[in-house]
Amino acid sequence: xxxxxxxxxxxxxxxxxxxxxxxxxxxxxxxxxxxxxxxxxxxxxxxxxxxxxxxxxxxxxxxxxxxxxxxxxxxxxxxxxxxxxxxxxxxxxxxxxxxxxxxxxxxxxxxxxxxxxxxxxxxx
Numbered sequence: 001x002x003x004x005x006x007x008x009x010x011x012x013x014x015x016x017x018x019x020x021x022x023x024x025x026x027x028x029x030x031x032x033x034x035x036x037x038x039x040x041x042x043x044x045x046x047x048x049x050x051x052x053x054x055x056x057x058x059x060x061x062x063x064x065x066x067x068x069x070x071x072x073x074x075x076x077x078x079x080x081x082x083x084x085x086x087x088x089x090x091x092x093x094x095x096x097x098x099x100x101x102x103x104x105x106x107x108x109x110x111x112x113x114x115x116x117x118x119x120x121x122x123x124x
Contacts, residue, residue, distance in 0.1 A: 073115070
């Protein structure tokens, strides 16, 4: 750091910066000098990965829909949240004019029906 004296006080100034030379700056030059053999190996590896990904992904709607819709029953907390959301939307559709207890009971019935349908579709 350089020091400067003004009116009897000494202040320190930062030293001027030098040009940065690092490996990061040299990396684009090295990448530009890639050999054709290296490029072919990278391209071949990419092609193999893409082919494997195509084989793993389902190709038709029938393959996509064969997975079970609900592999597990919801926990008590998940069921509660489902009922809570359903009760809110039922109340919202009714303009919040009715009883919250009635909305909750209706939501419980709807959620139980949906879960029974999901269980029946997975079993059948």
